Every structure is written in structure tokens, then in C-alpha cells.
Amino acid sequence: MLEGIVFGKRTVEVASAVLASLVVLGGCGETPPPPPGPTTAPAGTTPLPHGTPSVAEPLDSTAFYNESCLALTPEQRTELKLSEGRPEARRPGAECTYAVEGSDGEHLVDIRFANTGLVKEYEANAAGAYERWEPMEFDGYPAVVHDGELRDCHAVVGLSDTTTVHIWYRDQLVRPEVDTCGPVTRIAPAVLATIRATQ
Template identity: 30%
Template structure:
């Protein structure tokens, strides 16, 4: 099994964005951000094991056309421009810029995680010595799907949040948020969650 951890899989994007984060100018305000920045903890489902995905989703869109996982109406609700395809360590990725941020320093990235055993592989790495490497690890539930907020460096106070969501037992999705302005600049994780919820809805609709 391939258990290469690519959680920092959008690392190149993170590094590129970190240097251009601004605290002035426009403000990114997704329409719904009522969730607190700290993820809601959930039972890990058998000790250190990842929870099972009870209703698997077809991840084909994520792999072939990641920009298609947010519909036009969803982008409008979230306040996002059309997506731009990119390539990262995670493979095919799509990036969306927040329309309200004049500095263009606020964005969402979504990619299918390349690990072949989904969240289970990430949990396994964490259980086998990775605990000391993570500055945050917060299991969560996103629209009924197991997830975890996690990163080896905690840049949430600087507007960055990383979220992995299991859409099947062997496929996780990386959602990365960089918010340069407004409330999300210090509380970015609700933005990642809202994008993940929209993505799940799209995959459910097929």
C-alpha cells in the first residue's frame, strides 16, 4: 500500500501564497461561515483507525476535472471565481479565488489525495510516530463524511487551514484554504469546511 503522506501536498501553493498574504484591501467573506475554526472532535472509530465511509462517493470528477466539483451556483454562494486547474504534489488540483478580496490573496484549493488507502493511511502514519510531527490534528465530520484537520505546521492564525475528507475508504480529498483578509485571516477552517460540504454535494449528485 502507498502510505506516502502528502498532507502538505499543496506545499508549493502554500509557500507561494505565504509570501503574498495581505492584511489590507478586500475581505473574503463566504456566505456561510457559522462553524468555529476549531474542528468538532469525533470518535476515531476503533482507537487510532480512521472512521469508515458509510456512503462512498465516486471520486472520478476529482481526478479527471477537479474544477467541476464546485458548481456555478455553489461558487456564487461561496463567493468564488471560476476555478483554475493546477498541478501540485497531490496531482490534479483546482484553485478558486474569492471574488471579494481585491488583493487576490484568498483562495481554496481542492485535490484528490494520492494516497491509495485514504484517511486510513493518514491515520496510520499519525499513529505510528506522526503525532509528534503534527502541530494540529483534529478529527471532524463534514456532511456525514469522516475528516481531519491536520498539518505539520500550524498556520491557521495566518489564514491557512488543511482539511482531509474521506469520500471512500481508499480515497481522501485535500482541501486547502488561504485567507488573506477579513475574519478568515485568523479563522480559515470554516472556509475549508464550507467548500468541502459543497464538493460532497456535487459528488452526491454525480
């Protein structure tokens, strides 16, 4: 009787040891969770250099690239008090010049479409090219207003991340008291309205 009890005790001990081994082996056989992968930005959200804002809803400006005098309708020109546009001789079709009515030709507006994005302007500003630099938006489209080469006011509006429209307001006499940037901020939304009507 005593031997049977001892034998039963050993049987229980052996069974417990076998069970413990199975548990350990089972734990060793589990596949560890995979390490976290590298964090990547979703497609289309890669930041542009120099803090350049991206254009959320790109516009196709192909039809205007060599026909920049189509940027303003006759009704818009009347409202803005601009003459009929004439192609700039240096860039036929690619740049259009308007005279401001009542200014005796002293005030001019130039409009040009370019296959370069706003990033080019931000790069130039980062290099210290401009004294005046004002990022802004026109009807939801990112833009910058800065001083031009001839002390005029130059607005650049992003139509996509790779295309822009440039608008200059020039005082031929370069008088410091003449507001050249006020008119630019009224012309830019009109140009955008013309482009959006063609989409």
C-alpha cells in the same frame, strides 16, 4: 422352590449388569460438541489502522480525479464567494485553485482528489506531524481538519476507505488572526453535494 428363587435373583442381577453396560457404552459412543471456532470479524468490518474511521457509504470520485475544477458548481462558487477555478500548474487537472472574492488574491482555496484514504492522515498524525488535529464529519462522511504545510487550514474528507478529497484555505500573508478553517468547513459540504449528485 428355593433354588428357583435364587436362580431368578441371579437372572435379575445379570440383566441389570448388562443394561448398565449398554448405558455406559452408549454414553461413550456420543459425539462431543465441537470446540468453539476462532472469533472473526464479519467481512468489511476489519478496523482500519490508528483508529481511522471507515466510510459507510463510499462515493465514486473517478470523474473528478483529473477534473478537480468540477468539484464546485457555478451556483456554489457564487454562494461561497469564490472565483472560477483554474487548474494548478504543478498538477494539471488534479488540483484546482480558487480565489476568494474581495481578498485581492490574498486568500486562495485549493481542491484536490487523491487515491489515498484517511488512514494516511491518521498515520501522519500518529507520527506527530500535525499541531492541530480535529476529527469531524461532513454530511455523514468522516474527515479531519489540521494545519497544512504553509500554516493554512487543510480538510481531508473520506470518500471511500481508499480515496479522499483535500481542501485547503490559504492566507498568502499567513496572518494568525485570519480564520482559515471556518471557510473550509463550509466548502467541504458543497464539494460532497456535487459528488453525490453524480452517483
